[in-house]
Amino acid sequence: MSVAVFLAVTAGAVVALKFGLTAWASAVVLLVALFLGISVGRRTVVVTVVVALAGFAVAVSFVVESWWAGIGPMIPAALVTGAAVGDAIRSRRELASARAERIRRDERLRIAQDVHDMVAQHVAVVNVQAGAAAHLLKSNPDKAAEALEHVTTTSAKVLDELGSLLGVLRDPVLDLESLLDDRVEVTVIGERRPLPATVDVTVYRVVQESLANARKYGTGWVQLSMEYQPDQLVIEVRNERSGTNARGTGHGLIGMRERVALVDGKLSAGPEGKHFVVRAVL
Incomplete structure (x- = not known):
């Protein structure tokens, strides 16, 4: 046409x-x-x-x-x-568009690799040992018991490594405090409640990346608000923009959008007056 x-x-x-x-x-x-x-x-x-x-x-x-x-x-x-x-x-x-797609793909691979390295191998061992125990249960109960001991030990390791991956995120306030300093003003609206582990991870990464960008490209002052609504959590990170024209690669924002999309959330980022605002709805 x-x-x-x-x-x-x-x-x-x-x-x-x-x-x-x-x-x-x-x-x-x-x-x-x-x-x-x-x-x-x-x-x-x-x-x-x-x-x-x-x-x-x-x-x-x-x-x-x-x-x-x-x-x-x-x-x-x-x-x-x-x-x-x-x-x-x-x-x-x-x-x-090609660069953004490559960054999204790399982010998916990195998350998958984290899970694989810390969990999948041990789960495979549990599966093998459980199968061996079922096979030996009647013919060799002692060997079956030994295999079940391996299952117990390996399962404990899986739980420990899951704790290493997500443990610091199970208490969002405590974990987020490690990212804060005296130039970050925090406002919490609504009653805090436990979040699914995947959402915990996303909250942490969004705040972490937003604060890093604010410190790098802003004046240093940052406002962080977390609003617990009945069916969603709204995170907003607002910082004053510096007078320079410094710009990042955009990789961090693309990574945040990818993580937010994985939990069916929405993320917006851009200037609002003299501020730069990142807003995530999870």
């Missing part, structure tokens, strides 16, 4: 040039070419622009004599410029 519109507008520019509407035609061609460059692939853009330029040059030569002597070349210049700028915008968006 965008290709057809582009070619039609280019044809219309020939008529506009004949009636002295070169500037208006150039503006329209520029906008349509920009849209073309954004909406289709580079190969399609190149082919369409070449065809449009050739068609324009041939058609206008029959309609307007010496069209290239005045401001007539503004139209093909607008055509090429708009398409080039649009293609650059599209390419930049595609690169940003």
Whole structure:
């Protein structure tokens, strides 16, 4: 559709040039070419622009004599410029999207690796030993008892390692206090309640990353609020922005969005007046 519109507008520019509407035609061609460059692939853009330029040059030569002597070349210049700028915008968006997807994939792999390293191997041992105990229960009770002892020992290790992974997050207030200093103002609204372990992890990571960004790119002052609503928890981290134009890579925000999405939550982040605000609904 965008290709057809582009070619039609280019044809219309020939008529506009004949009636002295070169500037208006150039503006329209520029906008349509920009849209073309954004909406289709580079190969399609190149082919369409070449065809449009050739068609324009041939058609206008029959309609307007010496069209290239005045401001007539503004139209093909607008055509090429708009398409080039649009293609650059599209390419930049595609690169940003690919980078974001790579970061999401890396975050999933890292979480999966954490769980695998700390839990999965021991669970596999429990499964093998339990199967051996069931097989030996009648024929060799002593060996079955030994296998069950291994199950008990390994299960205890699993619980210990789960505690290492999530233990510091089971009391959110106590754990979060390790991230705070005297420049962080904390407000808790509503009655605190236990949260699922996955949500605990997400709360901790969101606060951790938000405070790190606030200290790195802000003035140092931070406001942290946690609002316990009946069916959700709302976390807001608000900091004053510094006067510099320092910007991060965005990896931290992408990682936070990925973690929040994994627990069916929503996260927003961006400037609000002189503040930068991260808000997570879990």
